[in-house]
Each structure stands twice: as structure tokens, then as C-alpha cells.
Amino acid sequence: xxxxxxxxxxxxxxxxxxxxxxxxxxxxxxxxxxxxxxxxxxxxxxxxxxxxxxxxxxxxxxxxxxxxxxxxxxxxxxxxxxxxxxxxxxxxxxxxxxxxxxxxxxxxxxxxxxxxxxxxxxxxxxxxxxxxxxxxxxxxxxxxxxxxxxxxxxxxxxxxxxxxxxxxxxxxxxxxxxxxxxxxxxxxxxxxxxxxxxxxxxxxxxxxxxxxxxxxxxxxxxxxxxxxxxxxxxxxxxxxxxxxxxxxxxxxxxxxxxxxxxxxxxxxxxxxxxxxxxxxxxxxxxxxxxxxxxxxxxxxxxxxxxxxxxxxxxxxxxxxxxxxxxxxxxxxxxxxxxxxxxxxxxxxxxxxxxxxxxxxxxxxxxxxxxxxxxxxxxxxxxxxxxxxxxxxxxxxxxxxxxxxxxxxxxxxxxxxxxxxxxxxxx
Numbered sequence: 001x002x003x004x005x006x007x008x009x010x011x012x013x014x015x016x017x018x019x020x021x022x023x024x025x026x027x028x029x030x031x032x033x034x035x036x037x038x039x040x041x042x043x044x045x046x047x048x049x050x051x052x053x054x055x056x057x058x059x060x061x062x063x064x065x066x067x068x069x070x071x072x073x074x075x076x077x078x079x080x081x082x083x084x085x086x087x088x089x090x091x092x093x094x095x096x097x098x099x100x101x102x103x104x105x106x107x108x109x110x111x112x113x114x115x116x117x118x119x120x121x122x123x124x125x126x127x128x129x130x131x132x133x134x135x136x137x138x139x140x141x142x143x144x145x146x147x148x149x150x151x152x153x154x155x156x157x158x159x160x161x162x163x164x165x166x167x168x169x170x171x172x173x174x175x176x177x178x179x180x181x182x183x184x185x186x187x188x189x190x191x192x193x194x195x196x197x198x199x200x201x202x203x204x205x206x207x208x209x210x211x212x213x214x215x216x217x218x219x220x221x222x223x224x225x226x227x228x229x230x231x232x233x234x235x236x237x238x239x240x241x242x243x244x245x246x247x248x249x250x251x252x253x254x255x256x257x258x259x260x261x262x263x264x265x266x267x268x269x270x271x272x273x274x275x276x277x278x279x280x281x282x283x284x285x286x287x288x289x290x291x292x293x294x295x296x297x298x299x300x301x302x303x304x305x306x307x308x309x310x311x312x313x314x315x316x317x318x319x320x321x322x323x324x325x326x327x328x329x330x331x332x333x334x335x336x337x338x339x340x341x342x343x344x345x346x347x348x349x350x351x352x353x354x355x356x357x358x359x360x361x362x363x364x365x366x367x368x369x370x371x372x373x374x375x376x377x378x379x380x381x382x383x384x385x386x387x388x389x390x391x392x393x394x395x396x397x398x399x400x401x402x403x404x405x406x407x408x409x410x411x412x413x414x415x416x417x418x419x420x421x422x423x424x425x426x
Contacts, residue, residue, distance in 0.1 A: 028077055049114065051087040053099075083111035085151075086142075090135050091120040100138035109145030114188075116153045136175040143182035152183050152213065153190030153225070180213045189214060190225035214238035223247040223274075228262060236261050240268040247274040249310075252287070263290050263297075272302055276310035279339070288316070295320040303327025310335040310362075315343050322350040331355045335362035338389070345373030352376040364388040364416075371399040379403050379411065388416035 086108075103109065117139065119132075143149065211234035214221070218241040226239070228251065239245075248269060252262055266272075275298070280287050295317060298306065306328045313321055313336045325331070325347075334351065345366060351358070359382055363369065370392045385400075387393055393415075400413045415424040 025077065028074065049085040050082075051085055051116075052083045052108070052112075053086060053088075055082055080111040083108045085114040085116065086112050087116040087118065088135070088139055089118045089120075090132065091118075096135050096138055100142055103142050104145055107145070109142060110147065112146045113149065114151035114153070115139070115143060115146070115149060116151070116155075116190075118155050133171045133174075136171065137178075140175065140178045140182070143179050146182060148185050149182055150186060151188040151190070152179075152186050153188070155190065176213055180216045183213050184216050185220055186213075186217045187221055188223040188225075189217065189221050211235045211238040214242065218242050219244070221245060225249040227251040236265065239265055243268070244271060245269045246271045247308075248272060249276040249278075251278040252280050260290070263294060266294055267297060267301075270301075271305065273305050274308035274333075275306065276308075276335075277312065279312045288314075292317060292320055295324050299324040299327045304330065306331055308333035312337045312339045313341065313347070314339045315341055318343075318347050322347055325350050325354045328355065330357055332357050333360040334358060335360075335386075336364070336366075338363075338365035338367075341366055342368055345369035348373050349376050352378055356381070358382065360384045362386040362388075363390055363393075365390075367391040369393060371396055379406075382411060384412045384414075386414045386416065388420070389418055 086103075211232070214235060215238045218238065221242045222244055224239060224242065224245055224247075226249070246269075248265075250262060250265070266275075277291075277294075279291065291312075299320075303324065304327070307330055309328070309331065310333075331354075334355065345368075348369075351361075356378070358378065361377065361382060361384075363374075363386070365388070367390065369390050374393065393399070400415075403411065403413075413425070414422055417423050
């Protein structure tokens with residue numbers, strides 16, 4: 001039956017008694033940050049931050065998107081988290097002009113902290129200089145509405161053996177020049193290609209200079225993700241002036257003719273806490289000399305402040321590595337990749353003794369390391385262990401069952417095959 005009495009407007013006190021108003025904003029914020037996967041403005045790994053465009057247009061709504069529709073109070077808390085990161089996948093089929101107009105009209109730039117750009121080069125898509133330029137202009141216009149961008153990342157991929165057309169680098173240079181004004185507060189810079197990463201520079205994609213962006217953020221940038229073969233001398237010089245960098249991921253796919261560039265950058269970053277080094281695919285004398293010198297420099301100058309190390313380990317460098325670990329009492333994360341490593345895991349004795357705060361360890365390509373070698377590790381303090389390409393360890397998986405039973409039942413242990421697929425979780 002239809003209501004016969006008129007509906008009276010509820011008082012403000014009655015409105016606040018609704019279930020969605022009973023929780024204090026601080027608790028709602030914590031719940032929403034759990035749903036989102038990170039604290040607002042906290043520097044997290046980019047893979048942990050969802051893409052806002054995907055969240056908004058996906059037919060399967062995320063939990064955080066759903067709660068943002070409950071009421072205006074929840075929306076005010078949820079929307080800034082949803083729109084933390086925007087990724088533009090330029091090869092995707094979209095009405096790009098309409099997308100950029102919508103983003104600007106809705107004012108989402110107010111909340112954006114991270115802009116990521118991905119471009120899969122494929123000549124079959126018939127991408128032209130004009131169509132790419134239009135997309136990049138839209139990104140620049142949207143970036144102008146972002147008051148505080150913390151992360152700027154560009155990654156190019158290639159599906160063929162061809163290079164990006166010669167007429168595209170000028171378009172990219174114009175883009176980098178135009179967007180640099182919006183990057184003055186950037187803390188994270190990513191200069192990356194993937195796909196073709198051979199030892200010869202002619203076998204890789206070429207990303208034009210981004211030194212004009214980096215020169216704008218020398219006082220603010222804290223993190224850089226760099227592939228050495230796409231950085232020219234102007235970029236190296238600008239990165240050298242970024243004195244406040246504390247997290248660096250350096251991919252040395254090819255040293256080229258300037259093997260000293262990496263060491264120059266390393267010695268310029270006095271506050272480095274998190275260092276990830278990916279060595280060249282083909283190691284030569286220049287690599288060996290520069291890498292050994294780098295290990296000694298880190299031990300002498302950065303040991304007390306280092307918290308995360310991701311690096312290769314050769315048998316010849318065991319002594320230098322152990323010396324470095326002896327000087328890193330605050331190390332929390334250690335990821336090692338064996339390079340022609342046929343010996344046992346004696347170095348793990350030093351790791352166990354010198355790293356009282358270690359909570360994550362990753363070992364890959366150490367075929368001779370056994371349960372006896374890793375038994376010395378302080379398992380009680382660890383939270384995650386990843387094992388890949390460690391043949392002797394993988395032959396005795398029950399060892400990890402005993403570790404969990406004797407030390408820490410909450411320990412996460414992942415064993416991978418050589419292709420990176422999880423074959424066991426314990």
C-alpha cells in the first residue's frame with residue numbers, strides 16, 4: 001500500500017545513527033586502505049597499486065569502488081585512494097579524446113599521484129606520428145590538472161624485431177618537454193623498455209632523452225628505475241644531480257662504451273637504501289671490474305643505511321659480498337641471483353649472523369645450496385622466502401615443512417620453476 005503520511009525529513013542526529021555513520025572516519029580510512037592495498041601517499045611497489053581506469057570501467061567492480069557508492073562520506077574517503085594511480089595503455093582501443101575530457105571534467109586529477117604510460121609498439125597496428133601525438137597531448141593536458149604528481153613512469157614494449165619508427169622519437173621528446181612542468185614534485189621516475197633487451201644496443205628499443213624531466217625534479221626525486229641502454233649522457237648527468245635518491249633499480253642490459261656510468265651514478269646517490277642491480281646479459285671484464293668495485297664502495301659508504309639489496313652473486317665475489325653484508329646490520333630484504341655459482345651456500349652463514357632484521361630472502365640459481373646451508377638462516381624473523389633454480393633444495397621440499405613446524409607457522413615459502421611459475425607453496 002502506498003504511504004498515506006508524508007515523509008518527514010530526518011534530523012541531523014537521526015541521520016548520523018545510520019550504520020554507515022557509526023564508524024569513526026579514522027577506522028573507515030584504515031578499512032579502505034586495506035581494501036585498496038596501500039596507505040595514501042606511501043611509496044609502494046607500483047604493482048600493488050591498482051589502475052584507476054581499470055577499476056572504474058571494469059564490469060567486475062572492486063570492493064573499494066563498491067563502498068565508494070554507499071554515501072558521500074565514504075566516497076570522500078574512497079575516491080582519493082581509487083585514483084592514486086592512472087595507467088595509460090596507449091595501444092588499447094579507446095575513445096581517447098572522450099576519455100581525457102571525462103577525466104578533466106570529473107576533476108580526478110586532484111587525487112592522482114602516479115601516471116604510468118605503456119606503449120606496445122606493433123607496426124601492424126598502423127600507429128602514426130599523428131595518432132600517438134594526440135594521445136600524448138591528452139596526457140599532458142590531464143597532467144596539468146594534477147597538483148602533486150609523485151610518480152612518472154614510461155615503459156615501451158616491442159612485439160617485433162623492428163624499431164620504433166624514426167619519426168616517433170621527436171614526438172616523444174615534445175611530450176617529455178611539455179609534461180615536465182607537471183613533474184616538479186615527482187619522487188619516482190621510471191625510464192624503461194622491455195621485450196627486446198639484448199646486449200647490443202641495436203637490438204633494443206630506443207627511448208629518447210628524458211633529461212629535461214629529470215632536471216626538473218633533482219630536488220624531489222627519491223626513486224629511479226633506469227635501463228642504462230636508454231639513457232644518454234644528458235640523462236646520466238641529470239640523474240647524477242638527484243642527490244636525494246634512496247631507491248634505485250638499475251638494469252645494466254648493456255654497458256656499451258661507458259661502463260663507468262653506473263658507478264658514477266652509484267657514488268652520486270649518498271642516501272641509497274634500496275638498490276636493485278640487473279647485470280648485463282653478457283658479462284665481460286668491464287662488468288666484473290665495475291661490479292666488484294661497486295660492492296666495495298657500498299660496504300665502505302652505504303652499509304649502515306642499506307635496507308634492501310637485489311643483486312647477482314658470482315663465486316668470485318663471495319668475499320666482497322660477505323664483507324658488504326657484514327656492514328649492513330639494518331638489511332631487511334635480500335634477493336640474490338647466482339651467476340655460474342656451483343659452490344655451496346657458505347655465504348649464508350654471514351647472512352644469518354650479520355642481518356638480525358632480515359624478513360625477506362630470495363635465492364635463485366644456486367643449484368648446489370642445500371638444506372644444510374640454509375639451516376643457519378634465522379627463520380624466526382623471516383616472513384617470506386622465495387626459492388628458484390636451487391636444485392638440491394627443491395629435491396627435499398619437506399625441509400621447509402620442518403622449518404615452519406619448528407620456527408614460524410606463518411612463514412610464506414614459494415618455490416618456483418625456471419620460468420617463474422610457482423610449483424609449490426608452503
